[in-house]
Amino acid sequence: MAIFKKKRNYFTLDTHSVEQKEKTEIKPSVPEGMWHKCRGCEKMILKEDLMKNHLICPRCGTYERMGAWERIRLIADEGSFREINGNIVGRNPLDFPGYEAKIEKVQEKTKTFEGIITGYCTISGIRVAMGVMEPGFIMGSMGSAVGEKVASLAEFAEFYNLPLLIFSASGGARMQEGIVSLMTKASFAIKKHSEKGLLYISIPTDPTTGGVTASFAMLGDIIIAEPKTLIGFAGRRVIEGTIRKELPADFQSAEFLLSHGFLDAVVKRKEMKAYLAKLLQLHGGRRL
Amino acid sequence: MSAWDKVLKARAKDRPLPLDYVRSIMDDFTELRGDRLYGDDQAVVAGLAFFKGQPVTVICITRGKDIEENIIRNFGSPNPEGYRKALRLMKASEKFSRPVVMFIDTKGAGCAVEAEERGQGEAIARCLYESASLKVPMISLITGEGGSGGALALASGDEVHMLENAIYSILSPEGFSSILYKNPGKAKEASEIMKITAEDLLGLGIIEGIISEKGDINEHLDEVMEDVSETIRKFLARAEKVSPDELILKRYERFRSFGKVYWKPEL
Numbered sequence A: 001m002a003i004f005k006k007k008r009n010y011f012t013l014d015t016h017s018v019e020q021k022e023k024t025e026i027k028p029s030v031p032e033g034m035w036h037k038c039r040g041c042e043k044m045i046l047k048e049d050l051m052k053n054h055l056i057c058p059r060c061g062t063y064e065r066m067g068a069w070e071r072i073r074l075i076a077d078e079g080s081f082r083e084i085n086g087n088i089v090g091r092n093p094l095d096f097p098g099y100e101a102k103i104e105k106v107q108e109k110t111k112t113f114e115g116i117i118t119g120y121c122t123i124s125g126i127r128v129a130m131g132v133m134e135p136g137f138i139m140g141s142m143g144s145a146v147g148e149k150v151a152s153l154a155e156f157a158e159f160y161n162l163p164l165l166i167f168s169a170s171g172g173a174r175m176q177e178g179i180v181s182l183m184t185k186a187s188f189a190i191k192k193h194s195e196k197g198l199l200y201i202s203i204p205t206d207p208t209t210g211g212v213t214a215s216f217a218m219l220g221d222i223i224i225a226e227p228k229t230l231i232g233f234a235g236r237r238v239i240e241g242t243i244r245k246e247l248p249a250d251f252q253s254a255e256f257l258l259s260h261g262f263l264d265a266v267v268k269r270k271e272m273k274a275y276l277a278k279l280l281q282l283h284g285g286r287r288l
Numbered sequence B: 001m002s003a004w005d006k007v008l009k010a011r012a013k014d015r016p017l018p019l020d021y022v023r024s025i026m027d028d029f030t031e032l033r034g035d036r037l038y039g040d041d042q043a044v045v046a047g048l049a050f051f052k053g054q055p056v057t058v059i060c061i062t063r064g065k066d067i068e069e070n071i072i073r074n075f076g077s078p079n080p081e082g083y084r085k086a087l088r089l090m091k092a093s094e095k096f097s098r099p100v101v102m103f104i105d106t107k108g109a110g111c112a113v114e115a116e117e118r119g120q121g122e123a124i125a126r127c128l129y130e131s132a133s134l135k136v137p138m139i140s141l142i143t144g145e146g147g148s149g150g151a152l153a154l155a156s157g158d159e160v161h162m163l164e165n166a167i168y169s170i171l172s173p174e175g176f177s178s179i180l181y182k183n184p185g186k187a188k189e190a191s192e193i194m195k196i197t198a199e200d201l202l203g204l205g206i207i208e209g210i211i212s213e214k215g216d217i218n219e220h221l222d223e224v225m226e227d228v229s230e231t232i233r234k235f236l237a238r239a240e241k242v243s244p245d246e247l248i249l250k251r252y253e254r255f256r257s258f259g260k261v262y263w264k265p266e267l
Helices: A018-024 A047-052 A068-075 A099-110 A144-159 A175-182 A185-195 A236-243 A254-259 A269-282 B003-011 B018-025 B067-072 B080-095 B113-117 B120-131 B148-152 B173-180 B184-193 B198-204 B221-240 B244-256
Strands: A013-017 A035-037 A044-046 A082-084 A088-090 A116-123 A126-133 A164-170 A200-208 A222-225 B027-031 B044-051 B054-061 B100-106 B138-147 B159-163 B167-169 B209-211 B261-263
Touching: A035 A047, A044 A047, A068 A116, A068 A126, A068 A164, A068 A269, A082 A144, A088 A144, A099 A175, A116 A144, A116 A269, A126 A144, A126 A269, A144 A164, A144 A175, A144 A185, A144 B261, A175 B148, A175 B167, A175 B173, A175 B198, A185 A200, A185 B120, A185 B244, A200 A269, A222 A269, A236 B113, B003 B138, B003 B167, B003 B184, B018 B044, B018 B054, B018 B100, B018 B138, B018 B221, B044 B080, B044 B221, B054 B080, B080 B100, B080 B120, B100 B148, B120 B148, B138 B148, B138 B221, B159 B198, B159 B221, B167 B198, B173 B184, B198 B209, B209 B221
Parallel strands: A126 A164, A164 A200, A200 A222, B054 B100, B100 B138, B138 B159, B138 B167, B159 B209
Antiparallel strands: A013 A082, A035 A044, A082 A116, A088 B261, A116 A126, B027 B044, B044 B054
16 A cells, blocks of 8 residues: 555664663663652662662652663563664754753763664563653653654554554653654654554653643553653643642642543553553563 | 744734634635534634535634633633544544645643643644544644644644744743743743744745735735635645545655754764
8 A cells, every 4th residue: 555655764773782781871860879869758768779679769659750771671571672763863953052062961961862762672572662751851852853763663663563662751842943843753653553453552651741742642542651640731830820729739640640531540660561561462462 | 024023913913813714715614513522612613614616624723803702712722622623523524525724823722720631632642643644635724823732733734834924833932931941031032043933934844835914914815815715725736636545645754754863873
């Protein structure tokens, strides 16, 4: 069919696995030092304990935000993740002053080229295409490169008949790239993937807002999230400013979305991998 | 004219609104209401009409002419019901093989507790998603403000055209400046850098054409209406020549080409 014809190859392969990254590049998303102050109970906890516990406070159970590579380590089978399109970066369509320098600084700090890592891996032996957004990359904002990488990942998954998993984390569209960052190639590519009868599981993570909520994060055949994840379209402060009153603490939380019918389930961090594996099996995924 | 002057023109009280265009260039506009799920959102006005004798689906996001109408239309900021009504009519256009003509004048999607409760993000996302494979021609005309995802939901078709003094932006200049400069008062400054004018967007390849306002749109309304009509007529003539599958492929390539990226060898 003409619709599936490709004029060019959209994706390129790159084969560094998590292990290679681990040796040199993975940095935990919690700050440097031996101690970490929990954002829930505000107690000091040993960073080592926090890391061992998948960034969940051992005292009060508060979830810390997870960096992309940490998430990959948690979800992908050990050593199975291969990154694709790792070196794709955006341009400066508005010629926004200082944007290139800002990007370079963030790249340096996060050791990541852009706001999402995409690739393929196995989850309990089942092959998937997976994208994980990096909340620390200019607030996980979605610019041209993120759109391009999500669209390419969906096309890759469509080409190889793979289920698609996206962990999003985003403050919204990247302002510095203007309207260009809104152009909906990701949603279009996900639709094409879907028309081939393939599964897309979206896992919005804390926080997922704005342009990402209004596109690929809400388009999953199945949408699940960790407890208390912030998921919304408009910012809390914007709404509070409009209605001039304070909103309840659970507004735009995963539980709020679940009760309003916009999530399939709230799944604990430690159970996420097993839950995903079960969903994949229920859609015909077989162990390699 | 500076970008900020255009912002003011786009927001002017006496500027023609989407329904003025519909009434002027189409016949027998018949409004169809409701999303069949929750309610009817009057920030989105949709229905059927004859365009030069051909039935088309018309969907508008519009503010009101005066305060009373603005209250009914929520100042042109739709709730999820508006997008779901738009989507319902898009799907119906496919069933009955009617082109979709969309007019946009909105500051952006509504920001309210109710909108979040009823899935504003999901409603917009679904419009984009279904636009990807809708087998009928889709054209959008931005007549005033085209604010953010709220406008994009109805601008994800085959072509987007703008009136000369319309604007199309990632966010209102006020919102942009409060995010980037932490100061909503720098909206004017922000507007100059955001590339929101028709000319800038044509340069970026985001839109297909600009319709001249002949100096003062209100003085030359008939001529401007005629040009808008001609833009739609030419688009429909072009779209008629391609098969639905080709149309969808072209639409895909259109969006796929936005946002140039490159390969950076190393950090």
